[in-house]
Amino acid sequence: MSKNLSALSFRKGLENNVFTRMVEAGAATGTAETPEAVHEIAEHHLVGDAISLGAVSFYDFLKKGNAGKKVFVCNGSACLVAGTQKKLHGDLTKHFKKEEIGHICCLGRCHQGGAFQHDGKNYSGPSEAALKTVCENGEGDSSDHYAVGCSLPQPMLTAEFPGIEKYYAPLQALFAKGQDALLVELKDSKLRGRGGAGFPLHFKWQSCREVPGAVKYIVCNADEGDPGAYIDKYLMEQRPHSVLLGMIVAGWFAGATTGVLYIRAEYPDSVRIISEAIADLKKAGLLGKNIFESGFDFDLKVIKGAGAYICGEETALLASIEGQRPEVRVRPPFPTVEGLFRKPTIVNNVETFANLHSIITLGGKTYARTGTEQSSGPKLVSLDSNFKKPGLYEVAMGTPLEKVVNELGGGFRVPVKAIQVGGPLGGIVPVSKISELTVDFESFKNAGFLLGHAGVVSIPESFPMIEYIEHLFQFTADESCGKCFPCRLGSTRGQELVAKARSGKGNGDRIDPELMTDLLDTMEITSLCALGGGVPLPIKNALKYFKDELQPYFNSNLA
Template sequence: MDLANLIDVATAEQMRQKPLRVNCCTSTGCRAARSLEVMQNLEAAVEAEGLTDRVEVVGVGCMGFCGLGPLVQVEPSATLYDESHRSTALVEDLFYEGVKPAEATSIIGALNGGVTTALKGDLQHPFFARQKKVVREYSGRIDPERIEEYIAVGGYRALYKALFEMTPEEVVAEITKSGLRGRGGGGYPTGLKWATVAKMPAGQKYVICNGDEGDPGAFMDRSVLESDPHLILEGMAIAGYAVGANHGFIYVRAEYPLAIQRLQKAIQQAKKYGLLGTQIFDSHWDFKIDIRIGAGAFVCGEETALIQSVEGGRGNPRPRPPYPAQSGLWQCPTLINNVETFGNITPIVRNGSDWYAGIGTEKSKGTKIFALTGKIRNNGLIEVPMGITLREIVEEMGGGVPDGTVKAVQTGGPSGGCIPATLLDTPVAYDSLVEIGSMMGSGGMVVMDESTSMVEVAHFYMEFCREESCGKCIPCRAGTVQLHELLTRFLKKQATKADLEKLESLCQMVKETSLCGLGMSAPNPVLSTLRYFHEEYEALLQAPIYAVPAYAVPD
């Protein structure tokens, strides 16, 4: 495979594609709403209507509006637009929400002049219009199970560009210049991480993609892996070239079977085309990717625990330093980035760092994918430019709370915090969210309305951390248990003022003394609700059952 071959594949695929594509989401969310049946019916209807020569039904990845699946989009292919095939009614993309299997036939019928009962969605709605798609550019638009579709939209061209037009140093410099920061939550500068691994002495190095997405309510990485697996493979390959690694691992949690299946398929297809494996693009450079499947531990999203798990050991974090960049998988320098981070690599290499740095804020460049859930009208995945305010996301894109007002927005999952409605004008950026006691996190965004008890929220997240603690270090193992029990006392209205003080001091202790990020951040939901909703804790306090003589307690 060389560049000419790659272009040939792209052209052949473009020729093969029919002018009208009926994209039907086959990702996990829509599947749960029977999208596979919808797709079957669409295909049958195309056959029945005799449209097989100009219409094709494509099982695509996630389109984002998961709350109203299954989603079907009829797309006139811009590149292959052919006037003679044009359906009169069709001037723009047609978009259907909540399609029932029985309605599928009429959608195809409508292409032939009929009427459809399917609910028509509005692509001009802020939910779609306010998005800026970089990572998800082709999510929901291509068939994730066919590499040809990915190549047809320019796939693997960035890898070619990196390999033949850039030195590894230049790739690292490009990523550094782009200002990309880790999308797993911490926001560590990606370029710096790459440079560290690249500068380690030559020898065995590894690239790991962290797909162990575990925050409650977060499904960004799953969606990217299910919808555009080659994007991640290409990003990892570019990373491998840049840092001098020839072996990559994708660590995906076992709860994502479809993502795993599609990744396996994608790796096979890429190997077949010589885009992964040995002598990529007929060069002397090899890069292979293996999949490792998690066994259901949240803590394995922590990089050192993940590495131990890949090695076949118990997924326990270990103290850092040494950082994986210096000594990671099997003590070799290891570059470990999140799925979404790798998803940004191909666009950056393709379009240049200047383009990328033009999106977002001064210190937070690019876009971020959020899983917008909770008490909100429009549930789903959105990719927004950094710097957009929470209010724009929640009220404009999300459509606000169905019946009521926003009380708080939770970001960062069990590691993040609850942001009160009064701070909704905060821009989405790494530093601004940390400043107000939360964090960017991996992208979970849970909206809560006035009926939500914030102590219950804190209690829920603490229960999660208690269950997910690996048990290695004492503050996290035993501290989260005590914190959870303390919060239970509040919910049972048995807590006293002394308990409130204990809660505060133990939060501080667990935060400062835990071994890894899980423990360090476990108190955050409590701390942020204590900060903004202190009165809710106080309202649950009760008077002690004992009486103490007035002169009794010394200091």
């Protein structure tokens, strides 16, 4: 069935995109979940109303409950541990009715806390007076400021942009050398995807290149939903051409003529700046037909998301663009064989694409001199507001984590007991372990953590770990696509167990450690994707390293 839906969506294509129609239908009132809108979308898509209802009712910004909401308070992990949101919510109730205040998960203002969205603009950490101006006059300073640093001898991802002509000039030589030559460079570079899994780039690209097909796509995963991460946001807003160049190179390599950037709605500035950069490229003749007279045609299109963390998972993202309910798809087939509209597709993370300029200008071998043997190249790390110098830092893979925390980040502003690196599915690293880790995939994995996308959230000593565990279960329950039981049910049961134990009603409500272990093991082993399968890792880390703090919530000894 969903294959037929993909085919129907393909007929509408990207210009007349079904998902964009859904987003537009919800723009005026805050919801597309009305009988009229659902029916109109279904007619356009040539499907039944149930199909379009199934899709629109999934998204935070399209579902019925979103109607009439005027302001959205961030409830992501970084704002949670910053302890800013209760007061913010209280302050907002002076300007809005309770039912006009909604929630939003992570605006990428983790460096400041106190984040909210109003009238399509993001704000963070405003004073009460500034908040009043925003709420009453609809205006205020929505610009985003944070430290940007680099510990490489020569910045790569954070390098100054020299202008379109100079930046894109290396493409001409690349196109003249041909795809086989680039494949050698990609292999030499040993670049691995930055979206979390660390999959080798050359393998993915070559796989798509080898699949026959007249229509192929390049998709940029710009749905950076991990609270604590504003890495992709930085690149899209401050180095947009690094991302676009990477996508053009991918298109030329694999034989695709269209690239799509799926950018989360929580990043309105990214949507705007990337769209402007695309327009500039068109003007410069670097998109469209016969780029650099190479015979290569390529165009780029932006699709704005609608508030769903799971759309960062690549197959859910593709289903979303097709206007289907964004449920995770079983692999194989992998997107390189059956991706967008079931056509061969390369899906890469924003930061992954941003590495291509360095690879094609330096050559793969020189690029790989930065980083470690197995984790090559630079890595961006984002630090939350509990650091003295919160911000975005470029380091070589393999850099001691201690250097990032204490030198670049300046240490912590408040006493901190642990950091969560890599989003809600990343490990919880007790501060005692920071000195043992380096910023690369292997170091984190070998120590029982996960580098992931490398956003960092610091958990203060004063923040109860049991509350953090409940937050993780709740996040997973809220964001689960619902396709598989272990995640859909397990996350909710886990949240309930913890909530009951926290309510302190007596011994009967304490958690059985064996039950908790069973629940986490089941989720880890049997979930279809790394949402349900990944959240047990940080919870197990917390149970292991914060045993004494957590023991009172359990009815027998924690192992």
